[in-house]
Amino acid sequence: MTVAAPSRTVLMDAVRTAVLAPSLHNSQPWRFRVGRGRVDVHADQSRRLAVLDPSGREMMISVGAAVFTLRVALRRHGFVPGLELFPDAGEPDLVARLTAARFAVPTPAAELLAEAIPHRHTNRWPFGPRPVPAAALGELADAARREGAFLSVAGPDTTSAVLELARTADLELRGRPGYRAELGRWTAGGAKRRDGVPVRAMGPTDRLRTLPVRHFAEALAFPLPSAPFESDPAILVLATAGDTVFDHLRAGQALQRVLLTATSLGLATGLISQPAELAATRARLADAVSSAWPQIVLRVGDGRPVRSTPRRPLEETLLPSGGPAAAPAARAGRSRWSPR
Numbered sequence: 001m002t003v004a005a006p007s008r009t010v011l012m013d014a015v016r017t018a019v020l021a022p023s024l025h026n027s028q029p030w031r032f033r034v035g036r037g038r039v040d041v042h043a044d045q046s047r048r049l050a051v052l053d054p055s056g057r058e059m060m061i062s063v064g065a066a067v068f069t070l071r072v073a074l075r076r077h078g079f080v081p082g083l084e085l086f087p088d089a090g091e092p093d094l095v096a097r098l099t100a101a102r103f104a105v106p107t108p109a110a111e112l113l114a115e116a117i118p119h120r121h122t123n124r125w126p127f128g129p130r131p132v133p134a135a136a137l138g139e140l141a142d143a144a145r146r147e148g149a150f151l152s153v154a155g156p157d158t159t160s161a162v163l164e165l166a167r168t169a170d171l172e173l174r175g176r177p178g179y180r181a182e183l184g185r186w187t188a189g190g191a192k193r194r195d196g197v198p199v200r201a202m203g204p205t206d207r208l209r210t211l212p213v214r215h216f217a218e219a220l221a222f223p224l225p226s227a228p229f230e231s232d233p234a235i236l237v238l239a240t241a242g243d244t245v246f247d248h249l250r251a252g253q254a255l256q257r258v259l260l261t262a263t264s265l266g267l268a269t270g271l272i273s274q275p276a277e278l279a280a281t282r283a284r285l286a287d288a289v290s291s292a293w294p295q296i297v298l299r300v301g302d303g304r305p306v307r308s309t310p311r312r313p314l315e316e317t318l319l320p321s322g323g324p325a326a327a328p329a330a331r332a333g334r335s336r337w338s339p340r
């Protein structure tokens with residue numbers, strides 16, 4: 001069956017939605033080319049964090065999160081997306097190409113994910129003491145599994161081990177040459193800035209020194225207030241079976257699926273990526289959760305509402321359109337996303 005291609009209006013709307021994805025330090029390391037019936041997603045190497053993310057692993061996780069968001073946005077418009085990763089060997093930064101594989105009315109599950117997109121924000125504040133229901137944790141693990149990743153829910157001993165590793169990594173990173181200057185480049189600039197982490201998105205530091213939420217104010221001229229964080233945090237570790245660029249993209253898609261699922265369940269989410277940013281702590285993290293390649297740590301719970309962070313104007317993220325029309329979607333090597 002031939003599928004009428006999504007209109008440019010639909011594709012532009014999907015891109016406008018995709019940029020709401022989370023990214024390391026709100027670096028938004030993506031660019032989009034909207035062609036006839038397709039959207040190409042490029043990694044923007046100029047936005048990779050050279051000190052914190054020299055290999056580009058976290059840049060790819062961020063791009064993966066944007067790809068998942070695009071998929072959900074297209075799905076909401078009634079298109080089951082076709083997804084091709086690295087479709088052109090001559091263009092290594094062309095990470096993904098999305099087309100329409102077929103029409104299908106969006107499922108309630110897809111609608112819920114889509115509705116959660118503008119409401120998902122990183123929450124760096126202390127969470128309330130109410131435990132996260134086991135059923136909700138099960139749904140989050142299922143969300144990761146659906147994207148080919150693993151989400152371990154840490155028990156009390158593992159939580160202590162993971163947080164200890166996060167504190168160790170945080171301390172070491174803060175002493176790394178260039179780390180502070182790089183952090184400063186993504187936190188300075190004030191209200192006019194449309195990327196980076198603004199002061200309003202930073203939470204307090206943990207008075208109990210247990211939870212190493214990244215200290216974004218490190219390079220600013222003023223200290224953040226301190227407050228006690230939850231003593232029994234719900235900590236989750238997202239991992240993949242391998243550590244290739246495909247795994248990083250998978251982790252990013254799974255991360256966004258987990259975050260949107262959490263948002264739709266009314267849970268606040270925060271990210272702690274420090275322990276996966278150093279080889280030594282990452283290896284110990286892998287042991288702690290018996291997973292091959294931990295990619296990122298999540299904290300979920302009962303959080304106060306937080307405000308959104310800025311995004312760059314859409315024009316800044318768009319590459320000139322053009323190129324050949326989308327080929328038929330049902331081609332070997334393409335994957336389709338089948339939401340429940």
Ligand SMILES: Cc1cc2nc3c(=O)[nH]c(=O)nc-3n(C[C@H](O)[C@H](O)[C@H](O)COP(=O)(O)O)c2cc1C
Binds near residue numbers: 123309
């Ligand atoms: C790969 C990756 C790593 C991140 N690491 C951290 C982190 O260590 N600490 C933190 O507070 N936020 C972290 N974040 C969240 C980003 O800072 C956040 O997504 C960005 O500032 C945009 O804000 P938003 O999520 O509220 O839209 C990370 C996000 C991604 C995708």
